[in-house]
Amino acid sequence: MLLTWKRALIACCVFGMLGTVVLVSGVVPVKASSGHWQITRWFLNFASDRSVSFHSRGTQPPEDSGLMDARLGAEIYKTNCRFCHGLPGQEQPPVAKGMTPTPPRLDRSLLEKEPRELHYIIQHGIKFAGMPAWPVPTRSDEIWPVVAYLRQALEENREAFDAERSENDLAALAKLPVLQACVDCHGVDGVSRAGKQVPHLTGQAEGYLRLSLLAFRSSERNSGVMMPVCHALTDQEIDALSKHYHETVSTNLPASLEAEVADHATIERGRELAMNGDRGRKIPSCQKCHGPDAENRRDEYPNLAGQSKWYLQRQLELFQKRVRGGAQTARLMHPIADKLSEQERSDLATFYASLQTPDERPEK
């Protein structure tokens, strides 16, 4: 039989019609229970590995190794990843196992991937596979701790960091069980237990804590770490947590390492700007809204004294890039952050981090 244009066309039409009939009839199963064929699985994995390797070129891990805090990564992993992947090196949980493709066991074979590739996978997720993207695309900085944790956990065959619970902790948890969701990062007393990316909450203004938690819950404040944590909190829980951290004033804030190392001149430059502002550059004084010793400071305004330097500096950058979000009052910060140079952000953050004494914490 000769292949002519006419016959080819007729064949195409017949196949097309058959295809439509099959599609409309619904006989093709979409069920996940049967899994993929071996060849489909191989093909998908190969395609996704190639794609990740290609697209993650140019992503660099941060120079500051303190931002690869495995301790924080472990806690983020617990809230964001564990219910699909299980702990690294272990079996997946039964529900996730029913997915097609199944969330892979994160085992040592993952160490073959570059950190940048892991970062890329966690930031963007994997299409058609059920691996979700990071909750906020603009906060990819929050992913590095997770990468650090995965690598460390797999290298050291370590499942998780043991949560150290003192008697004090247990007593507080018994009184306010929902604290369970916070202690491993923020501690019971509001002092960070997971490095400088986690802000201290100890003695923070109650109104500010409440508005911040509400803003995380409604996705008005962007953080791939805090948004999932707050998603399930009820209004009552938010009130109780805000009250708890406001009232728990810890006197043993760890001296922020960076502030200690900072030279006197940096702190003084920060102090001058924070206390007096700069008329020529139209920068208002921070002190009137953030303390120390602000008269009658509004409960919705955060106290900054003793906060982690890295955290403060990062928040100022996020304000400037308009990716932080926050409560409605956060708009007050945008024009202010726009005027600060990198040097000034660092000076100001160092100054506030250097305020350690309890009397520089908010007045009651």
Place this chain on the structure above:
Amino acid sequence: MNFVPSQSALDHAGVGAESIAGLFWVMLIGGCLIWLIVVGLAVYAIVVPGQHDQKRTRMLVIGGGAVFPTIVLTALLTYGLAMLPDLQRPAPEGSQVIEVAGVRWWWRIHYRMPDGNRVETANEIHLPVNEPVEFKLKSEDVIHAFWVPSLGGKVDMMPGRENRLKLHPTRVGVYRGVCAEYCGEAHTQMAFDVIVESREDYDEWLRQQASLAVAISDEAEAGRKIFAGSGCGACHSIRGTSADGVVGPDLTHFGSRRSIGASVLPNNADNLTRWIAETHRVKSGVEMPAFETLAEDELRALVRYLGELK
């Protein structure tokens, strides 16, 4: 009284503006006369038939086209230049010196006192009638221009440089000054009020401006607390309180001013509420953030407090 006061060089109330208005009238009338003559000649040339006398035509062209303009323009220039020394001459020693700085989009004002102190206020200038006053004009950001049409000429305010101007008001009243150099988004909303008053009223006003904030009623005390606690003091000063900000206008005697926001709105409770809660809808681009989250009763207390700051 009308909220928008007089803003015209023709409605002059000062020595400078008067001579400028004189110059304007001379030029206007002179210009009209010349126009009439030229049009008359043109009509004559068209209407009268036949050849015109060559010699007379040539004389008319040279006389009317070269000699006459030279004489007229020289006279005008001399008249104009003769006005300058008087306009330019600094106010005599001992006159009031007022420093005005243009800031996007308002006016920072300092009165130099005999004892060497400087009294800060904003957006409203008081002048004693029939006395020359010396202005020192600066800018804190871009180029602005200071102009009170009813009182005198217009002078640029340049960053990094001090210009000067003398004003000599001759009639009691309220006049409007404006920024006369495009300076950005809210340029058209950058005006100020000038109040010319008797020496006694003026002395009384200046004495009051130089004082610390007045005592306030118990009802206003809540407002003062909100002012401090909301961070208004990060930008505004109220002398005698903890508010010592320098980014925005001094509010020590805000309640005594006619207007809000560099003469944008009349100063009353409703407008002040709007100014604080929806600043950018009143004056777009302004460097003050809107305080949208203040509750109604907080706003009321705040407005009451500011209103009492006479």
